[in-house]
Amino acid sequence: MASRKFPTAVLALGATSAIAEATLRLLAERGARFYLVARNQDKLDAVGADLLTRGAAGVATQVMDLDETAAHPAMLAAAAKSLGTIELALLAHGILGDQKEAEASYTAAEAVLRTNFLSAVSLITWLANYFESTGQGTLAVISSVAGDRGRKSNYVYGASKGALNVFVDGVRARIDRAGVQVLTIKPGFVATPMTAHLAQGPLFAQPSQVAQGIVKAIEKRRDVVYLPPFWALIMLILRMIPGRIFKKLNV
Amino acid sequence: MPQKPPSPGFESWGRYPKLESSIVPLNWTCDFPLHPPPATRMLPVGAGRSYGDVCLLGHGTLLRTRGPGLSGGMDHLLDFDPATGVLCCEAGTTLGEILDFAVPRGFFLPVSPGTKYVTVGGAIANDIHGKNHHVAGTFGRHVPRFELVRSDGTRLVCSAAQNAEWYAATIGGMGLTGLIAWAEVKLRPIVSRNIQYTGIKFSGIEEFLVLSEAHAKSEYTVSWIDCVATGRNFARGIFMAGDHASEPDSLKRSQPAKLMLPVDFPEFLLNRRSVGLFNSLYYNKQRGKIKNTLVDYEPFFYPLDKLQGWNRMYGKNGLLQFQCLLPWEAGQAGLVEILKAITASGLASFLAVLKVFGNVPSPGMMSFPKPGITLALDFPIRQEASFDLLELLAAITLDHKGRMYPAKDATMTAAQFQAFYPQWKRFAAYIDPAFDSAFWQRVTA
Numbered sequence: 001m002a003s004r005k006f007p008t009a010v011l012a013l014g015a016t017s018a019i020a021e022a023t024l025r026l027l028a029e030r031g032a033r034f035y036l037v038a039r040n041q042d043k044l045d046a047v048g049a050d051l052l053t054r055g056a057a058g059v060a061t062q063v064m065d066l067d068e069t070a071a072h073p074a075m076l077a078a079a080a081k082s083l084g085t086i087e088l089a090l091l092a093h094g095i096l097g098d099q100k101e102a103e104a105s106y107t108a109a110e111a112v113l114r115t116n117f118l119s120a121v122s123l124i125t126w127l128a129n130y131f132e133s134t135g136q137g138t139l140a141v142i143s144s145v146a147g148d149r150g151r152k153s154n155y156v157y158g159a160s161k162g163a164l165n166v167f168v169d170g171v172r173a174r175i176d177r178a179g180v181q182v183l184t185i186k187p188g189f190v191a192t193p194m195t196a197h198l199a200q201g202p203l204f205a206q207p208s209q210v211a212q213g214i215v216k217a218i219e220k221r222r223d224v225v226y227l228p229p230f231w232a233l234i235m236l237i238l239r240m241i242p243g244r245i246f247k248k249l250n251v
Numbered sequence: 252m253p254q255k256p257p258s259p260g261f262e263s264w265g266r267y268p269k270l271e272s273s274i275v276p277l278n279w280t281c282d283f284p285l286h287p288p289p290a291t292r293m294l295p296v297g298a299g300r301s302y303g304d305v306c307l308l309g310h311g312t313l314l315r316t317r318g319p320g321l322s323g324g325m326d327h328l329l330d331f332d333p334a335t336g337v338l339c340c341e342a343g344t345t346l347g348e349i350l351d352f353a354v355p356r357g358f359f360l361p362v363s364p365g366t367k368y369v370t371v372g373g374a375i376a377n378d379i380h381g382k383n384h385h386v387a388g389t390f391g392r393h394v395p396r397f398e399l400v401r402s403d404g405t406r407l408v409c410s411a412a413q414n415a416e417w418y419a420a421t422i423g424g425m426g427l428t429g430l431i432a433w434a435e436v437k438l439r440p441i442v443s444r445n446i447q448y449t450g451i452k453f454s455g456i457e458e459f460l461v462l463s464e465a466h467a468k469s470e471y472t473v474s475w476i477d478c479v480a481t482g483r484n485f486a487r488g489i490f491m492a493g494d495h496a497s498e499p500d501s502l503k504r505s506q507p508a509k510l511m512l513p514v515d516f517p518e519f520l521l522n523r524r525s526v527g528l529f530n531s532l533y534y535n536k537q538r539g540k541i542k543n544t545l546v547d548y549e550p551f552f553y554p555l556d557k558l559q560g561w562n563r564m565y566g567k568n569g570l571l572q573f574q575c576l577l578p579w580e581a582g583q584a585g586l587v588e589i590l591k592a593i594t595a596s597g598l599a600s601f602l603a604v605l606k607v608f609g610n611v612p613s614p615g616m617m618s619f620p621k622p623g624i625t626l627a628l629d630f631p632i633r634q635e636a637s638f639d640l641l642e643l644l645a646a647i648t649l650d651h652k653g654r655m656y657p658a659k660d661a662t663m664t665a666a667q668f669q670a671f672y673p674q675w676k677r678f679a680a681y682i683d684p685a686f687d688s689a690f691w692q693r694v695t696a
Binding site for chain 2: 018040042043046047049050082095191192193196200206208209214
């Protein structure tokens, strides 16, 4: 697959998230063009200027709350028009939510599911059809190791990511034969604003490390990637613990 | 009983003093001013590479422009003009990140300190200097413009022509005049990563001065000096001169540092004998009197950056750094007196640096450098002894009309600071009413 052209027309959803930004910087150095979507114009401007300075061939931005699924088709059509062809779509928006709050209130749990799962379903539905009809493209979805097994400390966030993983698996099986790469990215702990309130242990990776892994996974046309890769082993062990024991553990 | 410090804790590079404060990460320039404003006073901090308490504020709110482990933060590059070499970036960008961007494009920092893990905001706030001070002056001289954001939301674009007083007060202003949102840095062209290096052994201050004079045309000069040896080895050292190589060669990006000091060393490890042994080995590593070679810029400028967290070598109590400037008019007597006091104490570490400052004026109102000789070295913290020594060194510095460097200081008294920097009252008028630092509280008490 080395002869395949690396994607240069990039749609980034949740473009101001730390992992997205680190990834986009690497793509900018390769001269990519971008359509950036996020909630805050000031932040989008900063990311846009940064990517242009680092070598991006062009940047367009759109302010949008991705929870508003009704507005997705118009935004995605505008992105496709602006980029000519969308070659890579990176889904990077998401919220951690507050587990304790989500245990007490369905409204809080629903907010996590809406942002992390339902809005992604809406975006992926459009993008899967788009990529299938153009017979090309990479759909890269940032999920999480938390989706591999429900843990008592973060099962609401985990459920949103677990559901996302299942959905993306199905989409991959459907459109892989059309020549589309569908990549599930499962980062472990990453030092980002989303996790800034947690104590940073030795398992924490830098966004730039994760970004390098994402670019490599796109290059190698992987289906699922754990980042850093040692998380594949940690999650394998975690999944193998019998439920009878797992429910007694404080993980 | 002191309260548990909020997590994650924040220490300056010297890890002394240890003060509790809240931390608010700033990832975007639009994150400041804070809504709602904090109940306490504030201080912007970057990478936390200042040694003492200039980047600390007990019971205050630290505005961190860099995340822990230097992840994230206000690090966007906003513009670069290859025709002029002017790079505009947010204040949390580190000098290492600038090099990663600039070197492959054939550019280099205008002024480099001894570590690349400092932020642009910190470099301006302390108006840092490097091995090329004698020809290039301080970092602030290469910052044509920056934006200062005050706690009331006022945004001031500052340059020598626009808001000139704020420009002068903020360069070397120790972060007290407001938050620097972004700054322009004028880079210089290079054709290779290499430095043409000359190392010359010297013995005594006289010879150091002769060498400094003879190599005044070299862009970079600095000396390592043995602050432990006595007798005929007193004030021996290695004079190092370097220039960017003129022969085109590799401009590739540096690899990230991998070595990390994982634990605090026990305190007894650094003592007169171990440091004396290290110094002898270091001095004798260079066989001949003169050594000429081509070296990469990383080991030339940032030898210690290879070992992440080297400050843990001093143990959990941390270290004290002393850096003074002795003006030419004071002659050599002050320097000899200081060196004698240090060797007599037996407390010196191996990281001791001697350099001649040039007469390129600093743009900052409170900038540390001025023409003369500067000496910088670390001391482990040993009960009373280290503090007594620092007190003595400060007194000698003052006697010889010198001054000490706030970015490296944890011990100077209010009376000493006010004598070193008589302009401090004029500067105080520019301090943001919501800003403060542990250093400022100490030296204006």
